[in-house]
């Protein structure tokens with residue numbers, strides 16, 4: 016009946032479904048939510064503002080292949096994301112760059128630090144603050160300490176619910192200072208949001224005569240996994256030769272080695288009777304308040320509506336299965352070890368392909384997932 020069954024209609028599942036359909040395979044997509052699009056799903060609020068239900072999503076990539084593929088299903092609103100952080104009573108651009116330096120410190124001091132940085136590193140480079148801390152210069156060490164304390168520490172504790180020392184070292188190692196005057200959050204060559212929204216883009220991607228979609232359908236409603244023979248079946252009897260699985264890897268194995276933990280988020284959306292609430296699309300609150308950031312969607316989508324605007328506040332919370340969405344895999348050693356056990360097990364299921372943020376228990380940007388899905392499709396659907 017079906018050559019390929021895809022579990023999950025996010026980026027991973029939808030790209031693979033489309034590629035399979037174009038290679039003449041009959042495809043069934045099952046999705047447990049009431050909608051397609053995964054976490055990139057967007058919808059219109061009552062007042063007509065387009066919002067991202069699962070948090071703000073900005074598409075950015077350096078891969079031409081990825082951009083070209085997605086561009087088949089949408090026009091783009093060419094938006095470049097910029098972020099401010101509320102620090103010590105003022106709002107400054109982040110990632111930390113020379114503009115931030117001059118806004119936070121007296122100009123003579125900022126001038127001296129800028130020169131020091133450019134004597135040591137190349138203009139335009141991104142230096143992890145851990146590297147900055149290791150330099151012999153006292154003033155640069157102090158700068159690294161300042162950024163760690165005011166930009167990173169509070170945000171991280173809120174985001175992960177633990178101290179940075181409890182997370183994998185590379186989480187801290189990654190926060191960069193950008194030696195430039197470029198306030199853009201991403202420097203990728205291609206950046207934007209689908210002109211008519213992500214959901215419309217997914218609708219087009221999945222609109223193919225060879226694709227059949229079942230919403231509100233969790234894996235176990237239609238698929239049985241025999242863990243002894245390592246084989247998946249559709250409706251109890253039809254052997255599946257190609258199952259693309261983009262759900263949680265631990266769930267696939269009935270949590271037999273234990274649960275892989277996630278961090279979740281609560282979003283509160285407010286529609287306000289004003290043209291704009293804040294200066295730009297995203298303001299981060301690293302130090303005070305319980306939320307981490309406020310997003311104002313009109314900036315991201317380019318929507319013109321002078322009367323109202325919608326913002327979301329984002330509160331990191333613990334993940335509870337069945338109650339909230341598993342958003343972020345938690346980067347800790349013990350979790351990598353648990354993942355390793357599941358990944359080894361997964362290799363034995365020859366007709367099942369695990370792909371995406373939940374199946375690989377890894378934070379991926381959308382473009383990486385698209386790229387991985389395109390690569391997998393090249394080996395599966397020649």
Ligand code: FAD
Nearest residue numbers: 023025026027047053054070072073234262371372380381
């Ligand atoms: P998902 O989008 O999660 O799709 C998986 C789908 O599978 C879901 O629809 C789910 O309901 C379904 N599913 C799961 N289990 C089952 C099951 N058992 N049965 C049936 N269906 C099932 N990336 C960017 O590039 N830019 C950004 O600005 C950005 N912002 C982000 C903001 C937040 C708050 C978060 C959490 C992530 C952000 N990302 C961003 C990352 C982006 O969300 C992911 O790259 C993308 O969602 C990955 O797609 P996916 O298909 O792997 O997973």
